[in-house]
Amino acid sequence: MHIVVCVKQVPDTKIIKINPKTNTLDRRSAPAILNPYDAHAVQEAVSIREKTGCTISVLSMGPPQATAIIKKSVEIGADRGYLITDRAFAGADTLATSYALFKALEKINKEIPIDMIICGKHAIDGDTGQVGPGIARRLDIPPVTNVIEVTEVNQEEKTVLIKRKLSSGYELIQSEMPCLLTVEKEINQIEYSPMPNMIKAARYEPIIWAVSDLENVDRVQLGLKGSPTIVGKMFTPPRPEGGKRIEGSPDEQVKQLMDILLEQKDVLTLQSSKQ
Amino acid sequence: MNFDDYRGVWIFIEQNGGKIEGVSLELLGAGRKLADKLQVPLAGFLLGSGIKSLANQVIAYGADEVYLVDHPVLKDYRTESYMKGVMQLVPKYKPEIILYGATPNGKDLASAVATDLVTGLTADTTTLDVDVDNRLLEASRPAFGGNIMATILCKKHRPQMATVRPKVMKALEPDTGRTGKIIEESITLREEEMRTKVLQIVNDVTKKANLADAHVIVCGGKGMGDIQNFQILYELADTIGATVGGTRDVVEAGWLPHELQIGQTGETVTPKIYFAIALSGAIQHVVGMKNSDLIIAINKDPNAPIFDVATYGIVGDALEIVPKLIQQFKQLRNEKGGEMSYARKI
Numbered sequence: 001m002h003i004v005v006c007v008k009q010v011p012d013t014k015i016i017k018i019n020p021k022t023n024t025l026d027r028r029s030a031p032a033i034l035n036p037y038d039a040h041a042v043q044e045a046v047s048i049r050e051k052t053g054c055t056i057s058v059l060s061m062g063p064p065q066a067t068a069i070i071k072k073s074v075e076i077g078a079d080r081g082y083l084i085t086d087r088a089f090a091g092a093d094t095l096a097t098s099y100a101l102f103k104a105l106e107k108i109n110k111e112i113p114i115d116m117i118i119c120g121k122h123a124i125d126g127d128t129g130q131v132g133p134g135i136a137r138r139l140d141i142p143p144v145t146n147v148i149e150v151t152e153v154n155q156e157e158k159t160v161l162i163k164r165k166l167s168s169g170y171e172l173i174q175s176e177m178p179c180l181l182t183v184e185k186e187i188n189q190i191e192y193s194p195m196p197n198m199i200k201a202a203r204y205e206p207i208i209w210a211v212s213d214l215e216n217v218d219r220v221q222l223g224l225k226g227s228p229t230i231v232g233k234m235f236t237p238p239r240p241e242g243g244k245r246i247e248g249s250p251d252e253q254v255k256q257l258m259d260i261l262l263e264q265k266d267v268l269t270l271q272s273s274k275q
Numbered sequence: 276m277n278f279d280d281y282r283g284v285w286i287f288i289e290q291n292g293g294k295i296e297g298v299s300l301e302l303l304g305a306g307r308k309l310a311d312k313l314q315v316p317l318a319g320f321l322l323g324s325g326i327k328s329l330a331n332q333v334i335a336y337g338a339d340e341v342y343l344v345d346h347p348v349l350k351d352y353r354t355e356s357y358m359k360g361v362m363q364l365v366p367k368y369k370p371e372i373i374l375y376g377a378t379p380n381g382k383d384l385a386s387a388v389a390t391d392l393v394t395g396l397t398a399d400t401t402t403l404d405v406d407v408d409n410r411l412l413e414a415s416r417p418a419f420g421g422n423i424m425a426t427i428l429c430k431k432h433r434p435q436m437a438t439v440r441p442k443v444m445k446a447l448e449p450d451t452g453r454t455g456k457i458i459e460e461s462i463t464l465r466e467e468e469m470r471t472k473v474l475q476i477v478n479d480v481t482k483k484a485n486l487a488d489a490h491v492i493v494c495g496g497k498g499m500g501d502i503q504n505f506q507i508l509y510e511l512a513d514t515i516g517a518t519v520g521g522t523r524d525v526v527e528a529g530w531l532p533h534e535l536q537i538g539q540t541g542e543t544v545t546p547k548i549y550f551a552i553a554l555s556g557a558i559q560h561v562v563g564m565k566n567s568d569l570i571i572a573i574n575k576d577p578n579a580p581i582f583d584v585a586t587y588g589i590v591g592d593a594l595e596i597v598p599k600l601i602q603q604f605k606q607l608r609n610e611k612g613g614e615m616s617y618a619r620k621i
Binding site for chain 1: 418591
């Protein structure tokens with residue numbers, strides 16, 4: 001059995017700064033990290049390997065520096081990793097990204113047939129969650145999004161039992177393999193990497209492919225050219241006027257606040273707990 | 276691609292167990308405005324099993340047309356069966372805009388459909404408008420962790436598609452006197468050909484649901500300092516019958532589980548009273564709470580953006596103000612009778 005985990009290098013959005021004058025991202029201000037949801041995707045593959053003995057590959061599209069997150073994935077427990085990197089990929093939206101990853105997955109599938117693909121639910125820089133289902137459609141395999149548990153993997157029957165998160169609750173789904181899962185953070189806890197993984201990761205050299213290494217690529221579908229969506233404008237929303245400031249000493253502030261809150265009689269009411 | 280062939284605004288009407296999701300009704304309200312500006316019909320499209328009776332509700336909430344695909348295989352949502360339905364409808368009737376609720380199922384469906392239609396899809400939109408001259412959908416959303424808004428356009432492909440956050444658009448008052456056209460589309464689907472099966476659906480009355488339904492929310496930010504200090508927010512919430520939520524930072528720090536996160540990547544909430552305590556008010560957070568009726572902000576920093584959206588602001592130390600507030604409520608309770616407690620009226 002072979003699992004491929006798709007991973008993305010993202011700026012740490014907790015730290016990133018925006019230049020308020022130009023409304024552009026100061027990418028230098030944020031360190032690049034493995035997308036947190038993708039770390040959970042790798043971890044889930046590791047858990048599945050413990051039961052099935054499968055092989056885990058990771059695949060990323062990104063700049064040459066993205067080898068760092070492939071090494072990080074190896075540290076978590078992946079066996080091997082691919083990076084597709086080429087100027088032709090630059091400016092890709094979700095549609096062009098899923099096309100490029102699809103072409104790489106086709107090639108990987110020829111080397112070692114793929115039984116399952118796992119992606120994070122979304123990347124924290126784009127927050128779209130559209131690439132995973134896009135890849136599944138292109139490969140014509142079923143996507144199961146928002147996965148919170150991989151309950152059972154049946155290698156003989158080639159089926160997998162999955163819990164998928166819903167707006168209110170969850171559903172239990174059985175899917176044929178190969179299939180593609182996108183995982184929520186709550187699916188697992190990232191475990192501390194054992195020392196041999198860290199040593200392996202430090203020495204690991206990912207397999208690097210350019211567009212010319214992939215087969216039957218329609219270049220028009222790559223990068224900016226292959227992206228139907230464009231960013232029209234970036235803006236900081238107009239600052240609303242803001243409300244009233246409650247002034248005074250802390251005691252006076254709290255007293256005024258109490259008066260305001262107690263006016264909300266339809267919401268905050270004294271009710272007998274014996275009712 | 277001849278763009279003139281594409282006309283009309285379509286809304287995906289998500290139903291679960293025969294009940295239409297709130298976000299779909301909100302989108303009918305938002306879609307109505309877009310359709311009126313473009314002077315085209317507004318349609319809802321509805322897939323499921325035994326769902327014909329829902330069509331009138333879709334019309335009452337603003338649609339001119341309802342496209343129905345009713346088939347036993349469509350009983351529960353599945354990507355493969357639902358997208359087959361959509362892929363039969365859309366290339367045939369060619370709407371220029373399609374909106375989906377940004378729910379797990381809406382996002383799942385839209386992502387799959389966008390790939391097959393080879394068109395653009397904007398995720399988790401919070402503001403919608405149209406450029407009438409160019410018939411362009413302007414779908415805006417917080418970007419890059421939510422400190423800035425980006426307007427996404429799809430100029431060269433049709434239909435233009437977006438998923439829209441629940442609870443940011445307003446549904447119209449239903450008008451049962453409205454009339455509209457119902458178009459039933461027949462479809463061939465075979466259960467044997469489906470590669471996924473829904474074995475069980477478990478409805479969970481979780482904390483998340485409580486947050487969405489809460490009338491009073493006490494939301495804390497990283498400014499509370501540490502997880503111990505954060506606990507006084509629970510005391511305040513217990514005292515007044517509120518529900519506790521947190522910002523993305525707080526959840527990332529592990530002070531609260533993800534289902535209690537409020538904001539773009541968490542829950543969108545619209546309570547009667549919202550306490551924003553020791554949180555700065557990043558756009559990513561504000562889009563998830565700005566439609567609350569009464570917003571009380573407490574923050575040390577007088578320039579914190581949260582004061583811009585707050586109804587009332589207190590510049591001060593939450594660790595000083597909140598305990599005093601708890602004390603006041605408790606004192607009032609004691610004055611009015613020992614067995615009383617504050618509770619929210621539903």
